[in-house]
Amino acid sequence: MQYAIDETNRRKKIQEAYNKEHGITPKSTKRRLDESLKLEEYDALAWKKEKVEKMPAAERKKILIELNKQMKKASHDLNFEEAIRLRDEIEKIKKI
Template identity: 40%
Template sequence: LHSDIETLERIKILRDLRRGEFDVLVGINLLREGLDLPEVSLVAILDADKEGFLRSEQSLIQTIGRAARNARGKAILYADKITDSMRRAIDETNRRRSLQEAYNKEHNITPQTIVKSIDATLVTAYEADYFKVPLNLEAFEEYTSENIEATIAKLEGQMRHAAKNLEFERAAELRDRVKYLRERELQMT
């Protein structure tokens, strides 16, 4: 998984991981706050001692936390030396674990892996690109040949933004509006 993979393809890959269709997912230079995958039981951070944004204390804590929703979750940091960022991240993770263990003991809680259904958005994200959304055509009647291209560009930007934010029905609606306007544009010429 890397940043050049399109949103819909990324969703399909994550869905397949959650379904157990493969056991290992390798992320390259990724730091996505929205990833919530309780099935992840092991996070390995290669070159953890290479200083930079992706190996800062906060980034390491966030990446280590990917395994925290699994009762058997573990994180392994591969490095030649322990950097200050690594030390602070390890210390903070241990501090949080101690607090959680004390709370669990006090309230007789046995840690369990979070059980989370595969979100309907994840299940249908790939197919959503082909979902037909009814158009409100009267909203498009005021376009002229002078402003239609700017409107199309604006709608395409909104469509990409909606897809990036996993709002696939909205993205499909915008795609269909763009298609309709392109047809109108051809009729105007």
Template identity: 35%
Template sequence: MQRTIDETNRRRAKQIAYNETHGITPTTIRKSTQEIFAQTSVLDIKDVNDELANGPVQLTLSAVLDEQVEYKTVSQLEKAIKQVRKEMDKAAQRQDYMEAASLRDEVFRLEGLLKEMKA
């Protein structure tokens, strides 16, 4: 336990020294309740109804993709993988990591299908 505390203190001192050297003042990240709820994977039905009442819902590619979609050719599947990766990168740039992880899982699933098709 003491080794862990000592290591934490060492890292903290190193970070403080770095911040002072580079003129960085750490600030607390402040997010609204809505931002926090938007990043969670579990949605309250009330929140979903509120979003529906506020106008059209923007569906992401992962919400539209269905596991039952059949890809008849290798090129169709490769195109789908490329498109999902592009959406994953966009989600990561928006810092929507839950969506990016979901899209990453979809890429893995599609790559598995691609391996099966090529075999």
């Protein structure tokens, strides 16, 4: 545990020195929780929804299982943006 703390502090010092050298002031990102990280065009979204609505329930279930696998893999690979996008996609399909 101490190694992780020391490594974090070491990296923080390097980042702070870099920021100071290049005149960078870090700032927090602000977004609503329901905002998508990846913007989709309305037409593409409407087309997806229409396609999923016509899909048989068994096929939707298969897609949900596959999306869950992809989401878990993305989070395991520390690709959290992709995991969040997949989570949102799963929720959209479940609502249909």
